[in-house]
Amino acid sequence: MQTALLPKPGPYPLSNAPRAALNRLRSRQEESELRLLLSFTAYDSLDQSTANRIYLVYLILYLAVMGLGALLWMAQGGAVIFSLFPGFQAQVLAVRLSAILLLGMALFQTIHALRLSPLAFSDDDRYQLCLQPLPSVLMVLRWFLMPWLKALLPSLPLFILIGFVYAESILPAGELSSHILQYFSIGLGLGLKALPWQLLFYILAWAAGLFALQRRGRRVSWLPGMLLLALLLTAGIIIVFTPQLVLPPSIGWFLSTLLPGTPFDGRAVLALLLLIAGSFLLLAYLARQFIPLRAAEESAAETAIKELSRMGFTSAAASLKAHKRLGIARASRFSPTASGWRAYLAKAWLRTRRSFGFAQVLDLGRLGLIALGVVLAPSIWLRVLAVLFWSNALRSFALNALRTDLSQPHLSRLTPVPMRAVVLADLLIPFGLNLLSSLALVLTFTFLLPGAQTWLVLLLPGMLASIYLTSALVLLIRAKTSAVLQGTLPDPALQTTLLAALAASIPLLLVEFVPASIIPAFLASLLVPGLLWYQLL
């Protein structure tokens, strides 16, 4: 009886059971992935009724027809672009485009696989699957299918589009209906021809990724990947900069597998298939050393972020992203002298420094462009509409720090700093950044554009302050500590947007409807935030 508690002696695996278990689990995961994709089209995969099955057929037909229609429409535009290069044969252009697309995708996939394990595991996988003694080669090969299909899905239509563009260029205009079969065979044929190439590069990217994963932290870990990247880049440069694609016959026949509108060259296809088989063997060889836990360690956070974003839990995803971005530790940078309410300001500054990235620069640019819209809009109602957009867009940028403090009542109650000071400290830095970037953008454009009402810039600081303070006020009124303790901080989006836009539009309306009221409007732009601040006190 006791031996049943111990592992069986002998080589592992002893039976097909582990393989079957692995297959079953992966099939379930693939199935649930598919279910989720279908759920975006309102298809209920659990509904077994005939009506639901008919809906699925309709859905497939609808998506295929709409997709094909879109490709045909885009192909007409593509043919016009092809005609802008009279020195080039349409076939050469199509091959070049296909090759650049293939190499670009291969570059992206290789870099991605080198950075992060190509096999992505969730936290559940980490504690359930990765701790089991399952055959690693089978695991790698079984896990390959779904990511490859997901990478293929967006790229295949692009190759078909290039094929359609080529067909548009060579078939006589106006007679496409009589050449419809040829048209489709060229387009779909190019998609089919690109498929093995895409597969080959995808396997090589995974192989490079597995090699890098096994040797993470060692000097040579990126070597094969770097070689692959260098090869891809060289090929890309040759393809882009060679005036005519005249390749030596020794390799020309092989690359003809990407030529649209030609029959398949048996020799070339065979060679390509042999290459794919060889790269699969390489992948399987590298998979022998694959350690699932190491992959899970790298990919669990990334998988969680993807899952949360897909489910719409954006704040949870953002917080996980921040964990990743911040890393494990940082040297202390807290201002040594700030005390009292200025400690909150120092915290907000540290927070901004540590969370500021490209996304925030884009955010500031976007908000500045909307501010520009407020100034340049030709009529008052368009201006008010722009203010409405502005206050809606500003909401999350403006209130981010304040929301964090409000969602941590245990921490704020550890300090005797009054709420109005916390609000001031939390709004000051985003307000400053917002104001500077918006003014820079608005001033640059209004001076470049003759006839723009430059003086409206004077109203911007006050309007911006009105939006910030109204948004803060609404949030403070709606945030009930008891709800916050349960983890719920409200986001009164509509209320905030409308009230903030109303407060910020007052000076604009004054200018429009009261004659010679530039100075009163300017004063009103200051008075409104002043009153709001008084309300906060």
Next chain:
Amino acid sequence: MDETAALSVKNLSKAYGSRKVLEDISFNLEPGQLAILRGPNGSGKTTLLNCISGLIMPDEGSILVAGHDLHRQDQEVRRHLVFIPDVPRFYLELTAYEHLHFIAAANDSLDGFPQRAEQLMRRFELWDARDVFPHHYSRGMRLKLGLLMGFIRPSSVLLLDEPSSAIDAAGVVLLEEELSQRKAAGQAILVSSHDLRFCQNITDKLITLHAGELEYANSTAA
């Protein structure tokens, strides 16, 4: 109401909808007293601590902290009262040391901060991980950091919710020592704990809640 008491709770009641969680709770805690709050799960211990700390508004009753009314003199109360929940929360972008620095700075008690912070962090074995973000800490380390955030600033009343729940045995001994010193310095301490042995040698008062009602609040022999 005893205005000389460090903490005075009088006729406190709280209900969530029709469900009464606390009913007519009254007790006092004098400076230098340590009281243990006991009761089965769901008896209202955390709700009581949340009410005293001002996180939840009670339906009836009043609370005085160092003579200040909780609902009229909120800022004064926050100067005197520290509440450390069983699951402390932290700011995402601040390291452990920066959390202590922030709390000390916001309470205007930066005098000798580096020395105090180092001493406390070394004592509770967090010094080597001072520059680590708390979300990378283990549960026990997070709880220790939460405690230190309460200890780094001056206060008259300390409220602790299940402070020994995730801390190792050596940490619990240290915590008892720390509480003993604070008690001797005149701080009033109210600890909610299921651990019957926790602080048993320094407890002055045992407050027991049962189904939201105070069963007894008596002084125990130290």
